[in-house]
Amino acid sequence: MSTLMIRNLAAVVTCDDRDNVLHNVDIYCEDGILRAIGPKLPQTADREIDGEHMLCYPGLINTHHHLYQQFSRNLPQVQNMELFDWLKTLYEIWKNLDRDVIRLSSLTGMGELMKNGCTTCFDHHYVFPAGSGDLIGTQLGAAGELGMRMVASRGSMDLSVKDGGLPPDSVVQTVDEILKDSVDLIQKYHDPSFGSMQQIVLAPCSPFSVSADLLRESAILARQYGVRLHTHLCETLDEENYTLARCGLRPLAYMESLGWIGEDVWYAHGIHFNDEELKHLAATGTGVAHCPVSNMKLSSGIARIPEMLELGVKVGLAVDGSASQDGSDLLEEIRVCYLLHRLNSSHKAPSGYDILKLATRGSASVLGRTDIGSLEVGKCADLFLVDSRRIELVGACYDPKNLFGTVGLRSPVDYTVVNGKVTVEKGTLVGINEAEITRQANEVCTAYLAK
Numbered sequence: 001m002s003t004l005m006i007r008n009l010a011a012v013v014t015c016d017d018r019d020n021v022l023h024n025v026d027i028y029c030e031d032g033i034l035r036a037i038g039p040k041l042p043q044t045a046d047r048e049i050d051g052e053h054m055l056c057y058p059g060l061i062n063t064h065h066h067l068y069q070q071f072s073r074n075l076p077q078v079q080n081m082e083l084f085d086w087l088k089t090l091y092e093i094w095k096n097l098d099r100d101v102i103r104l105s106s107l108t109g110m111g112e113l114m115k116n117g118c119t120t121c122f123d124h125h126y127v128f129p130a131g132s133g134d135l136i137g138t139q140l141g142a143a144g145e146l147g148m149r150m151v152a153s154r155g156s157m158d159l160s161v162k163d164g165g166l167p168p169d170s171v172v173q174t175v176d177e178i179l180k181d182s183v184d185l186i187q188k189y190h191d192p193s194f195g196s197m198q199q200i201v202l203a204p205c206s207p208f209s210v211s212a213d214l215l216r217e218s219a220i221l222a223r224q225y226g227v228r229l230h231t232h233l234c235e236t237l238d239e240e241n242y243t244l245a246r247c248g249l250r251p252l253a254y255m256e257s258l259g260w261i262g263e264d265v266w267y268a269h270g271i272h273f274n275d276e277e278l279k280h281l282a283a284t285g286t287g288v289a290h291c292p293v294s295n296m297k298l299s300s301g302i303a304r305i306p307e308m309l310e311l312g313v314k315v316g317l318a319v320d321g322s323a324s325q326d327g328s329d330l331l332e333e334i335r336v337c338y339l340l341h342r343l344n345s346s347h348k349a350p351s352g353y354d355i356l357k358l359a360t361r362g363s364a365s366v367l368g369r370t371d372i373g374s375l376e377v378g379k380c381a382d383l384f385l386v387d388s389r390r391i392e393l394v395g396a397c398y399d400p401k402n403l404f405g406t407v408g409l410r411s412p413v414d415y416t417v418v419n420g421k422v423t424v425e426k427g428t429l430v431g432i433n434e435a436e437i438t439r440q441a442n443e444v445c446t447a448y449l450a451k
């Protein structure tokens with residue numbers, strides 16, 4: 001049995017149903033589960049942390065990422081492009097992915113997330129060059145090194161440029177190849193149990209890079225095996241024009257015609273849903289991963305988050321791929337999200353605390369998880385701590401609920417705990433040698449971009 005005690009915490013923002021903020025309490029964790037919260041707990045533990053002056057929050061949950069893009073950030077040739085041209089340019093780089101790139105981009109991307117309070121990462125990986133090996137297993141191995149809770153996806157593309165899609169021929173596969181590998185990965189890696197550290201999702205890339213057959217068969221297969229479904233949708237008006245021209249349907253109607261609607265489905269972006277579609281998402285329990293920084297960089301638009309929340313649409317927060325966000329920092333995403341919607345919606349915008357809940361409770365709901373997302377007895381011991389005595393937080397800590405939306409945090413958190421284990425201590429990753437991994441990653445990245 002492994003145990004952890006955090007003593008005398010200055011404030012615990014629980015993100016529970018009562019929106020509690022607890023003061024001067026201890027947190028006791030046992031075998032990855034939060035077993036007690038309260039003042040002066042009697043238990044002893046293998047590891048104790050002095051929580052005096054510390055603010056404690058549920059671990060953040062990232063609902064959409066492309067970790068492989070960590071090695072194609074800040075490239076000058078794509079800085080002023082919008083989505084379709086941006087993708088076509090970058091596919092010429094991404095077609096050279098291999099296991100070294102995947103391992104090191106996953107370690108550095110998830111490492112950055114974890115240093116900024118993220119404890120669960122969903123990654124949408126859909127580029128599988130021929131002969132590249134078990135890329136999903138490589139990602140899950142990287143998550144294991146870090147101690148990250150990970151939801152990986154068997155993404156896919158079967159429409160190349162010659163078929164009217166965007167990717168090159170070398171990274172698309174047949175429907176049969178994709179479905180066979182999907183079954184293999186589910187059987188090998190998917191763990192549906194409470195507190196699971198690894199799960200698999202089926203995630204064809206987007207309506208403009210996959211066929212109707214692949215979407216339909218993926219939905220059937222996912223429900224046969226009890227896994228979730230994810231794709232990009234309504235990210236740009238180009239996509240809307242594409243589905244209207246090819247299918248005579250708006251993107252959501254097209255996806256629904258293929259079985260892609262319901263409690264087990266969530267979409268990345270969801271910028272261009274109309275009024276009726278928002279109501280339909282709410283009625284069917286279909287989720288949305290909101291990616292504000294990426295949407296801003298690619299000039300895609302602003303998702304209608306205030307309306308979604310008012311209607312009861314399930315919404316989670318996400319950083320999106322590192323090549324469109326140029327980072328992997330969900331705390332930054334919270335502040336940008338708050339400010340963006342304040343600018344766009346004024347008094348109708350969600351508060352900083354509302355955005356924090358999107359990144360915790362909301363994201364857990366989107367991923368179909370009831371074991372993470374809040375600090376409550378019986379849930380997973382996923383949390384992070386920030387020292388309130390930092391100079392950048394002077395005068396700001398009287399309202400810890402709204403802190404990350406209004407003030408933000410511009411350096412790593414003090415501690416991150418995943419499954420009851422310390423994974424970041426004093427702002428540094430515990431599971432890996434940061435300096436050595438950074439050296440290796442830069443070497444591999446340079447060689448990869450030179451191909």
